[in-house]
Amino acid sequence: MTSQIIITAFICTGIGAVAGFLFKKYITDQENDDARKLSERILDEAKKDAQAHKKEVLLQAQDEVFALKKEVEQDAKDRERELKKNEARLQAKEERLEKKVESLALKESELVSLEKKVAKQERAVEEKEEGLQELIAAQQTRLEEISGLTGEEARARLMQEIESKARHEAAKMVRVIEVEAQETAHRKAQMIIASAVQRYAGDYVSEHTVSSVELPSEDMKGRIIGREGRNIRAIEAATGVDLIIDDTPETVILSAYNPLRREVAKRSLERLISDGRIHPARIEDIVKKVEKEMDVQIREIGEQATFDLGVHGIHPEIVRLLGQLRFRTSFTQNVLQHSLEVAFLCGIMAAELGLDIKKAKRAGLLHDLGKAVDHEVEGPHALIGADLAKKYNESAEIVHAIAAHHEDVPPKSVYAVLVQAADSLSGARPGARKELLESYVKRLEELEGIATGFAGVSRAFAIQAGREVRVMVDCEAVNDDQIYMLSKDIAKQIEEKMTYPGQIRVTVIREKRAVGIAK
The missing domain is CATH 3.30.1370.10 (K Homology domain, type 1)
Known part of the structure; x- marks a missing residue:
């Protein structure tokens, strides 16, 4: 019984397993059929989509091909137009080159003909030159026979004449240049003087x-x-x-x-x-x-100066200014002492000439009056002093002598000339301005020696304490234009050979005198 049950159970289990297998197979077949159908449907849809995309791509490609074709055609047309333009330009250049070649050929033929003509002319010139040389030699021989001079002598004389004319023209040019320089040099001179003053100011200030x-x-x-x-x-x-x-x-x-x-x-x-x-x-x-x-002391000094000279009636303010000169120096020379010396010299010369001695002394005493205030008033001290003398009622002759003693105005009276001479003597005497007699005399002799060393100079005189040299020339040997060159040459040699303070004026004088005697 039990075995039957087991067999029955085993049979039932086998039937169940077969039934389960068949059911599972049925289910699997159903799923496979559905999957196949689904895949077929997906494939159909994919084919449809691919055909649609293919058509779209073909249309886009056709559009791009059309656009490219159009662009290529336009580019080809542009290139064709450019080629036509280049061809036209090249053709024009070719025509111009052909014309130039023709022109050059024509010029070349003309040059050949000109060369032939020039060669003929050169031969003709050479023939004429040979003939001229022979003619010149004959004429030179003839001239030598007529003039009695050789070729070298005539050449030397010609060179002398040319040199004389050149120096004459140079002298004229120098005069023109001097006039132009004087017109334009004032500003430059001011700059040079200012520069010199700046350089010298330190030493001067420390000393004075x-x-x-x-x-x-x-x-x-x-x-x-x-x-x-x-x-x-x-x-x-x-x-x-x-x-x-x-x-x-x-x-x-x-x-x-x-x-x-x-x-x-x-x-x-x-x-x-x-x-x-x-x-x-x-x-x-x-x-x-x-x-x-x-x-008080300044007034006493001024009064003592007027008393020593015997000059009276001077305005008190001028007396005070004279006293101030005691405290001023010029080239290391005391100005009041210098003024007294000038006054004494003027008086001596006026006495010899039969002039008014007191007036001469008065002019000499007051000639440097402007130096008392020239550090406060602008202008030359001679003109400043003349203005002061005029302000305090000095006579016109005294005022003029003060103004003219350095030739700021031309001297017009004998008293003005006396003051000039006395002023030069007082400043020029050995020792007045701390210069040794030996060196002073040597400098004057050297100055005169340089001037007389030039051709045409007859005499030379150093004056104004060696600040000027007057040169007398032979009027037959030196003309009016050459004296300008001579003055420049003398001045240049003085600059090169001498050492001196300040500056030296070179005055060249040429005159021709005719003397007749009535008996």
């Missing part, structure tokens, strides 16, 4: 615009400076002088262009040092007292 005051001790410098510098400022304000306190032992430097102010400051500072009381109020008081004393 400073005074020194000795101190009893170094401690005095601090007292002169004062608290916060009030004393030194008070001194500078009261006197108009710069005080320089440096490392120089026991010395204070006073600097100012005005010598009177410098003298006032020096005396005031010396009194303050000796007194010992140095403060602004005391400084102002001392400076005022010294100024009054200086004014």
